[in-house]
Amino acid sequence: METEYIVCSSITYALKGQDILQRYGISSSVVKPPKLSVGCGYSLAVDARIKDTVLNILKAGGIKLAKTARG
Amino acid sequence: MQKQREDKMIYFDNAASSFPKPITVSKAMIRAVNVYGANPGRSGHFLSCMAEKEVFSCRNALADMFNTESENIIFTANCTASINLALKGFLKPKSEVLISDMEHNAVVRPLEKMKDVFVKQVEIDLYDDEKTVENFKNVITNKTSMIAITACSNVIGKITPIEKIGKLCKENNIKFLVDAAQLGGVMPIDIKKCSIDFLALAPHKSLFGVQGLGVLVLNDKIKLDTLIEGGTGTNSESPLMPDFPPERYEAGTIATPAIVALKAGISFIKERGILYIKEYENNLALYTFNLLKDIDAILYTKKIDDTFSGVLPFNIKNATPNLVSDYLDKNGIMTRAGYHCAYPTHKKIGSEKDGAVRLSFTVFNTKEQINVLIKKLVSLSRDIL
Numbered sequence A: 001m002e003t004e005y006i007v008c009s010s011i012t013y014a015l016k017g018q019d020i021l022q023r024y025g026i027s028s029s030v031v032k033p034p035k036l037s038v039g040c041g042y043s044l045a046v047d048a049r050i051k052d053t054v055l056n057i058l059k060a061g062g063i064k065l066a067k068t069a070r071g
Numbered sequence B: 001m002q003k004q005r006e007d008k009m010i011y012f013d014n015a016a017s018s019f020p021k022p023i024t025v026s027k028a029m030i031r032a033v034n035v036y037g038a039n040p041g042r043s044g045h046f047l048s049c050m051a052e053k054e055v056f057s058c059r060n061a062l063a064d065m066f067n068t069e070s071e072n073i074i075f076t077a078n079c080t081a082s083i084n085l086a087l088k089g090f091l092k093p094k095s096e097v098l099i100s101d102m103e104h105n106a107v108v109r110p111l112e113k114m115k116d117v118f119v120k121q122v123e124i125d126l127y128d129d130e131k132t133v134e135n136f137k138n139v140i141t142n143k144t145s146m147i148a149i150t151a152c153s154n155v156i157g158k159i160t161p162i163e164k165i166g167k168l169c170k171e172n173n174i175k176f177l178v179d180a181a182q183l184g185g186v187m188p189i190d191i192k193k194c195s196i197d198f199l200a201l202a203p204h205k206s207l208f209g210v211q212g213l214g215v216l217v218l219n220d221k222i223k224l225d226t227l228i229e230g231g232t233g234t235n236s237e238s239p240l241m242p243d244f245p246p247e248r249y250e251a252g253t254i255a256t257p258a259i260v261a262l263k264a265g266i267s268f269i270k271e272r273g274i275l276y277i278k279e280y281e282n283n284l285a286l287y288t289f290n291l292l293k294d295i296d297a298i299l300y301t302k303k304i305d306d307t308f309s310g311v312l313p314f315n316i317k318n319a320t321p322n323l324v325s326d327y328l329d330k331n332g333i334m335t336r337a338g339y340h341c342a343y344p345t346h347k348k349i350g351s352e353k354d355g356a357v358r359l360s361f362t363v364f365n366t367k368e369q370i371n372v373l374i375k376k377l378v379s380l381s382r383d384i385l
Helices: A012-022 A048-060 B004-008 B023-034 B046-066 B079-090 B105-112 B130-138 B162-171 B258-272 B274-294 B323-329 B343-349 B367-384
Strands: A003-008 A027-033 A042-047 A065-070 B073-078 B096-100 B120-124 B144-150 B175-179 B199-203 B214-218 B311-315 B336-338 B354-362
Touching: A003 A012, A003 A048, A003 B105, A012 A027, A012 A042, A012 A048, A012 B046, A027 B046, A042 A048, A042 A065, A065 B214, B046 B214, B046 B258, B073 B079, B079 B105, B079 B175, B079 B199, B096 B105, B105 B144, B120 B130, B130 B162, B144 B162, B162 B175, B162 B199, B175 B274, B274 B311, B323 B336, B323 B343, B323 B354, B323 B367
Parallel strands: B096 B120, B096 B144, B144 B175, B175 B199
Antiparallel strands: A003 A042, A003 A065, A027 A042, B073 B214, B199 B214, B311 B354, B336 B354
């Protein structure tokens, strides 16, 4: 399974995003993406196959996102 | 000797800082120090993430309590810092601000320092909330940009009609800052229902947290100027502060042990029920008010109804407040004498000469403790005065 790293603008938004995804039964983990250059950024690691669904849910939940990348 | 004194001690100074705390508060704090004492939101390792999750959990609990989103919960150094951030981060030169005649120095002094801001003081009617709202309505001009008031006087315990004043703010496009140092944890506050833009909280008082932490709850759409700048664990490549909350306003390491203690305090309030707490404290104030009347103490309200909290000032004839408070202290009863950092309120109620002795209750106080207080006050009048 490939992992998609969705970089959030802050740890607060990453944890809030994780909570929102959990409400939809989608598991994720909050990590510093190992292969990405995001400085101090935190990301949500999710199953890459559902990337678009996850992005839609997060945007609808008001989560501020920086960028996404396949890890 | 010290132990004996602690065992018999009666604490009526909860408006300054609540004591004792629920045992869960100190347990949570000790766990934070001993189990996951890393820096939240910085390092990304297991302990740092664990600390951040606990911090986030407290943001969620506060967001739930005051009806906002978790990112609108800002942790500061104390309630005064929260008020300073709202005033100095929002007000521009020539702004006009309305305050009440019951404000704490946490509101009065920052505004006094802001020489280019115009401040008007508005009278709170202690017994007629409609009149209070009318008083504010009458002085609003098209230059008024903010109303900054206490939600509950720390001297007299009067709860201000924040929902009605908030409605007035909304109708006139005025920002609304509420100093809820004395009301957060005592009465439900819905920032949307009350049209509050900035809600300042003192976790170590009725929220049963510990000293060294403040909270500012923001309305969704507000962006303030920052008062301090520094590391946030986000956007570190930029020399500028992030433009989103909460990190924009939280430069430097936050007080994780105090934050998890606050979360435990909120859980305690939820378990007891906030409405129960309000009623309990209000009943203690009413019980004390009647007994003080019986012993001919000087009181500063005509009555105690449900628009008052568990805060009650009084004086004893022919004795200064300091003498009374000192006598009570020697007899194991803790109160606070003086002006309580709110001289305008003492002027309003007529105790400006020496101030008053203030009693302030929480759910840990009892009528039995109040009976002891009354007996000591009778002894004081009989034996000393």
